[in-house]
Amino acid sequence: MIFLNDPINFIAGWMRGLLTGWGLPEGLTTVIIYVIGITVLIVFAMVLDILLVWVERKVVARFQDRIGPNRIGPFGLIQPFADIIKLIIKEDLTPAGADKLLYNLGPVLAIASVIILWAILPLSEKIFGVDLNVAVLYLVAAGALGTLSIIVGGWASNNKYALLGAFRMVANMIAYEIPMVVVLLIPTILADTMSVQGITQAQSGMWFAILSPLGLIIFLISAIAELGRSPFDLNEAESEIVAGFHIEYSGMKFGLFYAGELLHAFTFGGFMAVLFFGGYGGFFGLEKIGFFSWLDNPFVQALVFLAKAMFGYWVIMWIKYSMPRIRIDHMLAFNWKFLTPLALVVLVNTAVLSKVLAGLPAWGYVLGMFLSNIVIGFITVEILRAYGRKQHKVESKLSPQNTQNQEQAV
Amino acid sequence: MTVDQIIFILCAALILGSALMVVTTGKLIHAALWLVAALFGVAILYAILQAGFLAVVQVVVYIGAIAILFIFAVMLTRREMLDKGAQTRSNWWLPALLGLLILTGLVFLIIGQPAFGRTAAEMPLGVDTLRNLGMALVSQNAFVLPFEVASILLLAALVGAVFVASGNNE
Amino acid sequence: MQNEWLYIGIFLVIGLIVPIVPLVFSRLVAPRKPNPIKQSTYECGVETVGDTWVQFKAQYYVFALVFLIFDVETVFLFPWALSLKQMPLFVVLEGVLFIGILVAGLVYAWRKGMLEWA
Numbered sequence: 001m002i003f004l005n006d007p008i009n010f011i012a013g014w015m016r017g018l019l020t021g022w023g024l025p026e027g028l029t030t031v032i033i034y035v036i037g038i039t040v041l042i043v044f045a046m047v048l049d050i051l052l053v054w055v056e057r058k059v060v061a062r063f064q065d066r067i068g069p070n071r072i073g074p075f076g077l078i079q080p081f082a083d084i085i086k087l088i089i090k091e092d093l094t095p096a097g098a099d100k101l102l103y104n105l106g107p108v109l110a111i112a113s114v115i116i117l118w119a120i121l122p123l124s125e126k127i128f129g130v131d132l133n134v135a136v137l138y139l140v141a142a143g144a145l146g147t148l149s150i151i152v153g154g155w156a157s158n159n160k161y162a163l164l165g166a167f168r169m170v171a172n173m174i175a176y177e178i179p180m181v182v183v184l185l186i187p188t189i190l191a192d193t194m195s196v197q198g199i200t201q202a203q204s205g206m207w208f209a210i211l212s213p214l215g216l217i218i219f220l221i222s223a224i225a226e227l228g229r230s231p232f233d234l235n236e237a238e239s240e241i242v243a244g245f246h247i248e249y250s251g252m253k254f255g256l257f258y259a260g261e262l263l264h265a266f267t268f269g270g271f272m273a274v275l276f277f278g279g280y281g282g283f284f285g286l287e288k289i290g291f292f293s294w295l296d297n298p299f300v301q302a303l304v305f306l307a308k309a310m311f312g313y314w315v316i317m318w319i320k321y322s323m324p325r326i327r328i329d330h331m332l333a334f335n336w337k338f339l340t341p342l343a344l345v346v347l348v349n350t351a352v353l354s355k356v357l358a359g360l361p362a363w364g365y366v367l368g369m370f371l372s373n374i375v376i377g378f379i380t381v382e383i384l385r386a387y388g389r390k391q392h393k394v395e396s397k398l399s400p401q402n403t404q405n406q407e408q409a410v
Numbered sequence: 411m412t413v414d415q416i417i418f419i420l421c422a423a424l425i426l427g428s429a430l431m432v433v434t435t436g437k438l439i440h441a442a443l444w445l446v447a448a449l450f451g452v453a454i455l456y457a458i459l460q461a462g463f464l465a466v467v468q469v470v471v472y473i474g475a476i477a478i479l480f481i482f483a484v485m486l487t488r489r490e491m492l493d494k495g496a497q498t499r500s501n502w503w504l505p506a507l508l509g510l511l512i513l514t515g516l517v518f519l520i521i522g523q524p525a526f527g528r529t530a531a532e533m534p535l536g537v538d539t540l541r542n543l544g545m546a547l548v549s550q551n552a553f554v555l556p557f558e559v560a561s562i563l564l565l566a567a568l569v570g571a572v573f574v575a576s577g578n579n580e
Numbered sequence: 581m582q583n584e585w586l587y588i589g590i591f592l593v594i595g596l597i598v599p600i601v602p603l604v605f606s607r608l609v610a611p612r613k614p615n616p617i618k619q620s621t622y623e624c625g626v627e628t629v630g631d632t633w634v635q636f637k638a639q640y641y642v643f644a645l646v647f648l649i650f651d652v653e654t655v656f657l658f659p660w661a662l663s664l665k666q667m668p669l670f671v672v673l674e675g676v677l678f679i680g681i682l683v684a685g686l687v688y689a690w691r692k693g694m695l696e697w698a
Contacts, residue, residue, distance in 0.1 A: 027413060034587055038594050046598065088606045096619040102443070108599045115595040119588055130587045133540060137466040137658060144474025148446065151481055155439055167485070171640055174478060174647045181654040185661050192665045194540065194658065252606040256599055329697035332643065336686070336695045340650070344683060348676050351661070355669045457585040465585070467655050475648040482644050541666075544659030548671045558674065560656065561681040564649050568685040571645045572694045575638065 006126050007298060008037070038119075041129060045118045049263045053080040055310075056262055056317065063321040083255075090251035097158040098248065106153030107249065107256035113145035114264045121270050122196050124280045124301035135196040136184050139271060140177065143226055146264070147173050153257070154245035166245035168328055169228055175335045176225035176232075179218050179343040186215040186350050187275045200279035205362065209276040211369040214346045214377055216276045218339060220315070223268045225331070227261065230320040232331055269312025273305060277312075280305040342380060349376060414529075417458060425451035438484045446477045460533050463540050642694050646686075653682050 012033050019029045054069070054077060061068025069076030094103060119129035120138055132138055147170055154166020188194050190211060191202035199208075209216045225232040246257050273279055280301035286292050294300060326334070349372050357368045428448035432441045449472045456465035520526060533539065546552040660675045689695055 030583065031586075031590070034590050035594070038587070038591050042591075042594060042598050084602075088602060089610050090606075091611050091613065092606060093614070093618055096616070102439075104603070108596060108603070111599045112592070112595045115598065116588070116592055119591045129591065130584045132462065132584055132588070133538075134463050134466045137463070137470060137655075141466050141469040141474065144470055147474060147478060151478070152443070163485075167482075167640060170478065171643050174475070175643060177474075178647060178650045178654065181651070182657075185654070185657055188658065188661045189664055192662065194662065251610060252602050256602070332697055333695065336646070337690065340686065341683065344679055347657075348679060351664060351672050351675060352669075354664060355672050454589070457588075462585065463658075471648075471651055471655055475644070475651045479641070479644045479648055482641050486638060486641055540659065541662050544661070544663035545667065547656075547659050548663050548667060548674055554674060557656070557660075558678060558681075561653070561678045564653055565681050565685045568646065568649045568682075569688060571642070571649075572689045572692050575642045575645070575694060576692055 008127055012037070038129070041118055042115055045115060045263065048266070049259050050080045050084070052262045052266055052313070053083065053259065055313075059314065059317050060321050063318075087252050087255040092251045092253070093248075095158055095248045099156040099158070102152050102156035103248075104253075106149055106156055107253040107260070109149035109152060110146060111256050111260035111263070113142050113149055114260050114267060116145075117142045117267050117271075120196055121267065122200055122274060122279055123305055124298040125197070125200075125296075126298040127302055128197065131195055131197045133193075133195045136188055136194045136199075139184070140181055143173070143177060150245055153249070157245070157248035159248050162245045162247050165247075169245060172232060172328070172331055173226055173228065175332055176222045176339075179335065179339040180222035180226060182340070182343040182347050183215050183219045183222065184275070185347055186212050189347075189351055189354055196274050196279070200274055200281055203278040203282045205284065206366050207276065207278045207282050211366060212276075212346070212350060212373055213370070214342070214373045215350070216272070218343050218346065219272060219276065220319075221339065223272065224316060224319060225335070227265050227268060227316070229261070229265060229316065231323040231326045233320075233325060265316050266309060266313045269314075269316060270305070270309035272312040273308035277308050279308070342376075345376060346373070349373075414458070418455075421451055421454050421458065424448075425455070439481070442477060442481045442484055445480065446473055449473050449477065461539070463543065639697055646689055646694070649685065650682065653678070 015033050015036070016029055019032060020026070024032075057079065058068040058076070069079040072078045072082055094100065117139065120132050120135045122128040122131075150166050150169050150173070154162045154169075157163075187199050187208050190208055191199040193199065193202070224230075246254055249257060281304075283292070283295055286295065295304075350369070353369055353372055357365045360368065425448050428444045428451060431444040432448065435441050435444060449468065453465045453468040453473075456462075456468055547557045548554055656678070657675065660671070660678070664672060664675075
């Protein structure tokens with residue numbers, strides 16, 4: 001095993017040899033190797049998180065036609081470190097009457113629920129935490145822990161705005177979990193496995209984004225709602241309830257909530273890349289040609305994955321900084337009356353077509369799936385337009401001009 | 411004492427301790443959160459038994475939906491969310507005695523089983539439990555009828571919940 | 581398979597410990613001068629009025645209930661989805677029937693006005 005082709009197993013094998021050479025039992029060796037590997041992965045995720053703060057601030061600045069931080073360090077790269085130092089030395093205020101243990105537990109749970117997702121994120125074919133055979137549902141389970149952390153944080157602050165914000169946020173998150181889980185079934189059906197490695201391998205011929213573009217769009221919308229980012233950021237509605245459930249958090253605890261949100265966004269970008277854009281692979285069979293065999297190298301694959309994840313994160317930021325906030329009743333109506341039925345229709349369509357089109361050659365399969373999604377999208381848009389026309393007619397009848405005309409006619 | 415047994419004992423201690431805290435703690439929100447800890451312990455047990463799918467489903471459904479439902483119910487109905495007053499009744503020794511007798515009876519029954527004391531069989535390698543579960547749920551000579559009846563059961567639950575929630579307006 | 585979940589267990593433990601490190605560091609380094617005004621609850625700059633208890637809408641509970649039903653449904657659909665490749669077309673229709681029965685429930689809740697926020 002050369003290091004370049006299989007880095008993790010090479011290092012693990014070397015360490016195992018070293019530790020058993022020192023006389024440690026087999027089980028303990030495994031645990032020590034796991035602990036070292038996990039610490040490296042988590043530290044990598046946290047350092048990436050710091051970089052993401054810089055990316056976020058630069059990107060939002062460009063969207064708002066300004067430059068962003070550029071004083072500290074080249075291109076403002078040291079800015080996040082300055083922010084962290086500031087947050088650490090800020091006074092840690094605990095509001096009166098707050099539940100001490102839960103108050104401290106909230107931010108820790110929030111960021112823990114994001115970090116545990118990095119255990120299954122496939123950075124490359126050979127670099128990953130663990131290849132869980134229920135990885136797709138594990139994603140949902142980590143979201144459930146995140147929801148719990150919001151309730152804990154909101155309740156422990158002893159502040160009615162925090163509690164209100166927390167409940168609105170949780171109602172939002174659990175509502176949008178349904179279309180997300182339904183759409184997560186689509187890569188499962190197409191790849192016939194729930195493991196993320198399997199889903200990535202199954203996309204080596206054709207990305208699932210082309211086989212099911214509606215699935216991608218629904219996943220993107222539900223993911224943004226799950227993250228609590230704009231346009232679904234009722235929780236942080238600064239003009240309404242002043243930072244929602246983390247009103248009473250200051251200093252590093254607030255920093256953990258904020259950093260957790262950014263890392264969560266990046267991780268969801270990564271999952272979008274894995275589930276729909278081919279993850280670390282997906283080169284349409286290019287890597288089988290002799291010239292491109294370097295595309296099979298684990299480090300190249302990791303870079304490809306990070307690039308795709310950064311693209312997903314950029315799309316999420318783009319939507320955040322371009323769209324206005326949506327009201328809570330509109331958000332929930334959008335989910336239960338539009339997104340969930342649409343997600344179920346797309347799921348049924350994918351399941352039926354995956355059996356019906358199974359015999360066709362590859363191009364027939366791809367074309368059939370893609371066209372069916374286009375047809376469903378077209379029908380949906382037509383239904384929405386008809387509904388919109390009806391609403392418009394109803395509203396124009398009630399408008400002041402019409403009522404005035406009626407009065408004059410009488 | 412193998413490592414498996416130690417992990418099992420820790421897990422069981424977590425579940426039983428959390429369950430005890432659920433019924434004895436004074437604040438309702440704390441009780442709900444101890445319940446979450448107990449459910450998480452059950453998920454760990456499933457993972458130890460190599461039922462990974464059930465472990466994840468336990469977290470998703472129980473902790474992600476049912477515990478949140480409990481917390482919402484607590485928030486909606488209690489004004490103070492604190493249990494004031496004594497946590498035990500004056501004649502608590504009678505139910506405790508009965509519980510102890512039942513526990514002794516159950517322990518004797520379980521020890522008398524021929525399978526007691528043997529370790530669980532390891533899953534043979536190469537068996538894809540999840541796919542077998544899926545095929546069992548949909549094949550005609552396995553569980554397809556309970557699968558469909560489960561959906562009708564869920565429909566009944568939904569209709570009942572809607573009816574009870576809207577009953578005040580009718 | 582035991583090793584996978586052991587990894588996840590250790591990951592969870594370390595994932596809980598790692599965020600505590602900056603919090604502990606902050607506790608050591610930051611000033612701590614609590615006084616009643618700094619610790620008072622925030623309410624847009626004025627004194628709080630009334631207890632920390634707000635009348636919550638029953639609607640939250642209804643949404644959580646509908647979410648629970650659909651969550652259990654989608655969890656049932658995962659084993660079904662994994663069996664599709666090996667089984668005939670009939671199995672897909674079984675799943676469609678399952679989904680259809682629950683869509684009927686969603687339509688019922690919709691018509692009864694349970695999905696309104698008002």
